[in-house]
Amino acid sequence: MLKHLRSKIQSTGPISVSEYMKEVLTNPVTGYYVRKNMLGADGDFITSPEISQVFGELLGVWIISEWMGAGRPKRLQLVELGPGKGSLASDILRVFSQLQSVVGGASVSVHLVEVSPVLSRLQAETLTGNRSEEASSEDDPVYRRGETEGGVSVSWYRRLEDVPAAFSIFVAHEFFDALPVHKFQRTEKGWREVLVDIDPADPDRLRFVMAPTPTLASSTLVQAEERRDHVEVCAEGGVIVQQLARRIQEEGGAALIADYGHDGTKTDTFRGFKGHRLHDVLLAPGSADLTADVDFSFLRRMAGGGVxxxxxxxxxxxxxxxxxDARMQVLLRNCSDPSVRKQLISSYDMLTNPAKMGERFQFFSLLHRARLAAPKTPEGLKLEKKSPAPLPVAGFTELSLS
Structure with missing residues (x-):
């Protein structure tokens, strides 16, 4: 990867941080995500679905609640972006199976957007066992098809736009933080983009440099009213949110995004992880995960007013x-094994403790505007007080789903 990047920089000059991230993470030959299983205790980081199945179960309940809030459409597509090992989708489908009396009237299918061949094979093993096969043609947008033990069809895609148009609940857990970001610095001469260059003192090392003049990105991606001195903008994330918003507006559904993030307040969050430790983002490119906190204020702006x-x-x-809390109480009450109880308590602490994942991860949702409309007053009924309030959305209010 370093040799490839050096050759690219020598040919075209310093590259943007966005291009650097894209090459390091998703280069089809040597990209970090393409060739490596980075998840779990033996990988470089661990995600919430691997910590506790309760996490996925509660997301499954959220999906069902939004499907019900939309009027129980007869077709329900679960679309996950960057599905990891498939653990989250597996936990969600288990909830669907347990609540078959509720969702039994819907035709459920799973659609996974995944660029990594390594991870797609792990997902297939988790979700379908040996009941999947790769497409015979590379031109087929569905590059793998399978079926769960319960008969739910599972399809794999490289691009979101290839997923069929239908009522869908989109889930993106730790997906947006891995999308490439442009980095910009305020200077006396205006905004300048931060670039990656070869270190002249050591050709085997890379360094950050400042673009001497405005770039196309610095001229178009930084907001005129921006008050921070350093900002990161994920243009690719903005495009994907626009796609999600358009599909929700046209076909119905919702999107749930969970990630490291902030609401337009942080500045320099670009970092690397290797072996569960922070790693220099420019050192040994391709050997570590690269990530940047999601700017939810940017996603909100890019979603537009249609959702x-x-x-x-x-x-x-x-x-x-x-x-x-109630779910963990039930599990602990029914558990007699001390080691299992200890693991349950530990996983709850990891997921909810403000000093651990509890405050670092944020949840953000896109909904069809009809979902938040106030219920219609029956014809002929006069109300003396204000109109009925919109139905609450589970997870985003203190009223949990009973």
């Missing part, structure tokens, strides 16, 4: 609103 945006709210608030 309703809720959040961000902290993971601690979202999970507690969804009833994680």
């Amino acid at each position: 309703a945006c809720l959040g961000p709210v902290s993971q601690r608030s979202f999970l507690r609103n969804m009833g994680i």
Whole structure:
């Protein structure tokens, strides 16, 4: 990867941080996500679905509640962006199976957007066992098809735009933080983009430099009213949110985004992780995960006015609103094994403790505007007080789903 990047920089000059991230993470030959299983205790980081199945179960309840809030459409597509090992989708489908009396009237299908061949094979093993096969043609937008033990069809895509148009609930857990960001610095001469260049003192090392003049990105991506001195803008994330908003507006559904993030307040969050430790983002490119906190204020702006945006709210608030405390009490009450009880308590602490994942992760949702409309007053009924309030959205209010 370093040799490839050096050759690119020598040919075209310093590259943007966005291009650097894209090459390091998703280069089809040597990209970090393409060739490596980075998840779990033996990888470089661990995600909430791997910590506790309760996390995925509560997201499954959220999906069902939004499907019900939309009037129980007969077709329900669960679309996950960057599905990791498939643990989250598996936990969600288990909830669907347990609540078959509720969702039994819907035709459920799973659609996974994944660029990594390594991870797609792990997902297939988790969700379908040996009941999946790769497409015979590379031109097929569905590059793998399978079926769960319960008969739910599962399809894999490289691009969101290839997922069929239908009522869909989109889930993106730790997906947006891995999308490439442009970095900009305020200077006396205006905004300048931060670039990656070869270190002249050591050709085997890379360094950050400042673009001497405005770039196309610095001229178009930084807001005129921006008050911070350093900003990160994920243009690709903005495009994906626009796609989600358009699909929700046209086909119905909702999107739930959970990630490291902030609401337009942070500045320099670009960092690397290797072996569960922070890693120099420019050292040994391709050997570590690269990430930047999601700017939810940017996603909200890019979503536009065609959909309703809720959040961000902290993971601690979202999970507690969804009833994680009551769920853990039931599990602990029914558990007699001391080691299992200890693991349950530890996982709850990791997910909700403000010093751990509880405040670092944020939840953000896109909803069809009709979802938040006040219920219609029956014809002929006169109200002496104000009109009925919109139905609450589970997870984003203190009223959890019973």
